[in-house]
Amino acid sequence: MTIRPTRNTDLIRSSRFRAEREAGWKKLETLLSWAERSGVGALRYEQVHELASLYRQAMNSLSVARSISMDKALLAYLEALCARAYLVVYAPQEGIRGAIWRLFSEGIPRAVRRSSLPLLIGFLAMVLGAVVGYVLYFQDPGWYFTFVPPEMSDGRAPGASVEYLRSTLFDDGGRNKETLGVFASFLFSHNTGIAIFIFALGIFVTLPSFVLTFYNGLLLGAFFAMYAEAGLAYEVFGWLSIHGVTELSAICLACAGGAQLGLAVLLPGNHTRRQALQIAGHDAVKLIILAGLMLIVAAMIEGFLRQLVQDTAIRLAIGWGVGLLWFLWLGFAGRRHNMPAEIEAQA
Amino acid sequence: MSNRAENIRPPEGVPISFEIASGGSRFGAQFLDILITFGGLLLLFIGLIWAGLIAASMLATLFLLLIFFIRVPYYIFSELVWNGRTLGKRIVKIRVISADGGRLTPHQIVARNLMKEVEVFMPATTLMSGTLESGWVGLALGGWMVGVLLVPLINKKHLRLGDMIAGTLVVDNPKAILLPDLAVRKSVQKPTFVFDASHLDVYGRYELQTLEEILRESPKSPQAIARISEVARTIQRKIDYVEQVLPTDYWDFLSEFYRQQREYLESRQLFGDARESKFHNKNKQE
Incomplete structure (x- = not known):
């Protein structure tokens, strides 16, 4: 002084x-x-x-x-x-590039491996829905009209001829390559909207997320059952697998993210509900980012590859091959040396 | 400080207070953001179509991707780049801060904006499309949307659900203006008014700071001069100041009283005798 x-x-x-x-x-x-x-x-x-x-x-x-x-x-x-x-x-100092790299190399895989219970809920909702949809269809095909809104079915209804159903699986719908891009981006935009919606609803004690995913499963089950009835089970499996392995997993992941928030509200443990939400938010947000990424990939596959690849065996190989890649990334990336092996959570 | 102040404790350990942004400014910022993004998109496409440079299918692809981008991702990116401010927030001068006193993390920004989908976009699109379902499903849906919209209005800090998950607050941008110190004498001369301890024992911090506000503006209009003289006479009566004060000296009297009162109260405070208001004596007797 x-x-x-x-x-x-x-x-x-x-x-x-x-x-x-x-x-x-x-x-x-x-x-x-x-x-x-x-x-x-x-x-x-x-x-x-x-x-x-x-x-x-x-x-x-x-x-x-x-x-x-x-x-x-x-x-x-x-x-x-x-x-x-x-x-x-105290402004954020991390560059956007560094943050993104860390998110993908460690953050997301670790978050997925940590959240086995929400993932179980997410996949259970989908699988249960599919099974129920399948069983109900065989009891009474009329259920199909209850589950599938008419604007989605596009003539693919019970009683349609086998030839027509086959044509929906193997025709490129008259789309040329230029419109495929529009189709893919529409799918991406639409599906991501649904995923974010399912996720964000989870905060209301998990139930809405579960119901929505279950409903998606119902659709899937009834749809599959209709083709199976026409003797096209293998073909429709390939048609669904090529993008569905990625897309449906992404929906389940979004549901799991929502479930994580819902569980925090429902069972906050020793924290207040707000604190529990904040803690659960860390992993939940990573799950929804992952779901968004997977939906981009799924839209690409659905928009381009499904129309260009017409052979069921190759469709199966692509779909499950991409699924295996997801599994390897999420299962093994960013592991610390002595971390206990965690439950396989990827379908 | 208004009742909207919220203390944040930075790592330095000295709490600093921010003003929680009002519901109106938050709504305004959100409205502006929607206007800017959707309006910008519209203008861009009118321009593109008018220029006719891009094929229709490319245009459609671009449109679908941008429609997606201007929803959640726009808010995430702008808040990341501008440290908690979107364009709309910049205009109405509010910003997002972390409630724990640390820096705003990317995770917090992503979390709070993902929830925007159910809190803002979903109700907004449902209301605008007017496709509210009838029956009790529609009623439940409507009730739920109203509930979500009410959340920021009923809690004291105006937190959205997204703010609760992310642990963030939306506050007014702080404005720092340093006003001159009133206790500095303008001219170097001996004080004409001398107050002793009995005079200065009457008032406390609250009255001192009220007087400070009055003294910030020298009176111009006759009403203001009349108010000053009334304040001076009241103070003179309350503290039993017996000497004569001329009406022309009222301003100097108040300034001098402010200075000596502040010095007195500050030194009392240093000795552990903090006097919040003129009721300090009553509190002690009870």
Whole structure:
């Protein structure tokens, strides 16, 4: 501290406190307005250094001023100055590229391996739905009309001729290659919407996610049963497998993410419900990102490959091959050395 | 500080307070964001179609992808790049901060914006398309949507469900304006008004800071001058200041009283005698 001119001894204590530090605050303010305008990256090394130390000084001043000063203007100013500086100093420092790399190499696979119970719920919803849909169809094909909305069935209804059903599996629907891109992007946009929806609904104690996924399973089961009845079980299995392995897994993953949130609300354990939600959110968000990624891949396969590849054996190989790749990535990426082996959760 | 203040404890350990953004400004920011994204998309496509550079199928692909992008991903990217501010939030001057005092993490941003799908887009599209189902399903759906919309209004910090999951707050941008110190004398002269301990014992911090607000603006209009003189006379009466104060000296009297009162209260506080308001004596006797 430099020795102040004698005039300052005339000041009261808190005014002296302010007069001694005001220059530093002003300097911090100029640095802050630069940083706010063009980012911390625009500052030179010494400036950043100065910013950090001025920030700590301002915090210190605020702490002291609260106990010694009754100048309301000063307190409000310091409060706001520190808040601004805090927002600049504690801005996210990680580059977007680094964050994304870490997410894919470690974050997502680990999150998947950690959440076996929600995954069980997700896949169970789908499988149960499919089984129920299949069984019900064979009891009474009329169920098909209950499950499948008419705009989706597109003539593929019970009683349709085997030739027609076969043609829906092996015809490219008259689409040329140019419109395939539109079709793929439509599928992606539509399916991702559904997945995010299923996920976000999970917060309401899991049930809506489960019901929606179950319904998707019902559709699948009834649809499959209709083709099976026409003797096309193998062909429709290939037709569904090529993209369905990825797409349906993604729906199940979205449901699992939702279930994780729902479970946190339902069974918060030793935390408050809000805390439990926050903790569960970490893995749940990663699951939905993964689901989104898988849906992009599925849309590509469905939009292009399914129309271009007409042989059932190759369709099966592509579909389950891609499934195996997902499984290998999620099962083995980002493992630490002595981590216990975890339950296989990928279909 | 208003009642919307919320304390954040940064790693330095000194709590700083932020003003929680009002429901109106949050709605405004959301509305602006939707306007900007959808309006921008519309203009872009009108431009593209008018220019006629791109084939129709490419246009359709682009449209579908962009429609997807301007929903959740737009909010995630803009909040990542601008540290918790979308374009709409920048305009209404609010921002997202982490409630735990740390830095805003990518995870928090992603989590809070994913929930936007059920909290904002789903109700909005349902309402706009007008395809609310009839019967008790529609009723339950409508009730549930109203419930979700009410969540930010009924909790004190205006948290959305997404904010709860991510542990974030939406606050006003802090504005720092340093006003001059009133306790610094303009001219170097001996104080004409001298107050002793009995005069200064009457008031507390609250009255001092109210006086500070009054003194921030020197009176111009006759009404303001009349108010100043009324304040001066009241203070003179309450503290039993017996000497004569001329009406022309009221401003100086108040300034000098402010300075000495502040010095007195600050030194009392240093000795552990914090006086919040003029009722400090009553509290002690009880």
